[in-house]
Amino acid sequence: MGKSKRNSPKPDSNRAQRLAERRAAQEQAAQTVTRPFAGLAAECDLVALREFVPSATATLKLAPGAQGDRPVTLATVLPGAVAALVRAGAEPIGFVGAQVQHQSADPAADLAAAILWTQSAEPGGSLNSVAEAEITAPALTEVIDPGASLDLTVHPDFNWWVPAGVQPDAQVAATIEQANRAIMPSARLELGADAVGAAWWVDAGERAHLRWIRPEAEDDVMLALARVHAAGGLHLGEGSRFAGSFRTHGLLVPVFDLDQERHPTEWVTAAAEFGTRLVEALATDTPLTADERRSRDGLRSRQITLR
Template identity: 80%
Template structure:
């Protein structure tokens, strides 16, 4: 006997569309690169710029393999959330965005393709979506050992070249974007500190979101050791709020007293980083209290992508 077709959805039915969308989402998840920026010295900052930093720019150091025609500036988001654009002027400059409207399963490939596009595009052109097929790895387009020399902005006035008066529509767009910005800063922790710690004033509270490059499981064990010892904080006026996972990295988050300036958290953050690195070196089995801490920390963990 043949199989019953009673449960087979009609091709144009809502159920068929939902099943097709579900399969597409599952296929995209299977193709997603777990840790796209791995191997780059700027990995932690690239993750931060892509996920939560509102307005920042950095001039990229391209690989000698790239026949560079013009300089390229990395940005959090460009007008219209496009992938890239080339700003006209005496010396045309390429801009590439990390927070884009359309993306593939590999954000590093998106960025590599967008950077290469800026080298051949004409001034005044913009790229809505990067074509990643055949694109080289990002580590072949950027200098993998170069950190980002970041400029953090508290507005989006950099969207318009200096000395240029924007038309009313552009000015209104910038004003609207500025209203959504929360004051942010990257903590300067010195060469010995690990990862990228970003401060933000979210209104009622301030936070530090610290993108760490260590293995997720090992970092969670180290955080559990500090929690059990009462050291999972950045000093007076702070508390551990939880963590989230994104692009293969774990990001601890701390709630802060917003009355303190971002720079006032740099010394406590350096002290915490030293404790955390010491905990990461420990290979002793977790105590029962540390295991309870680990389980509690995991229950408060969120996965973004």
């Protein structure tokens, strides 16, 4: 008699549409690159620029043998959230955006393609999406120097969108003013040459946060946080509270709520001390104690994943 089709969804039904959307989401998740910026010394800062830093720029150091020699500046976001643009001038400069309107499942590949586009694009041009460029780029580690860190400039506003000495038209000026009103003050904490990862202070309005992107394996960082928590060291001193952690681009990011009245530099010493405690915990390979296991389970319940 054959297999019953009573439970099969009709092609045009809402259930069929939901199943199709679920399959598409699963296929996209399977294609997503788990840790796109692995192999780059600037991995942690690249993740920060993509995820939460409002306004910052850094001149990229191209890899030896990379196509083109036009200077390229990485920016958190460009006007219109475009993928790239080339600023006209006596010496044209390429700009590529970390936070873009259109992206694929591999942000590192998108960034590599955008960088290559800037090398041959006409001054004054912009690229909405790397898909429009039709560029098959090599790995990002072959386009920018993988051993170079980012020499970052954190901006208090988006006025750098317009070159110095240029008077923007009314529409551009209004766009910049609107962006400036929404900006969250940010700062990268300089914790010394031995510091690991990238620790960023962000004033989110109601409170300030420290978001510390760690380069170690996610599970290793979680176990280390559990050890530190069980020992009573999961804090940055008075005026701080561990808020939780989030996972993004294959990395774990511990987050602390901070006293908003204190300047970012006032947290440097406490953050460095916490960093030492965490590194020591990461070097420990003994089985977790009962208290540490309870800490781990509690910390995992306060963890979220950003896509």
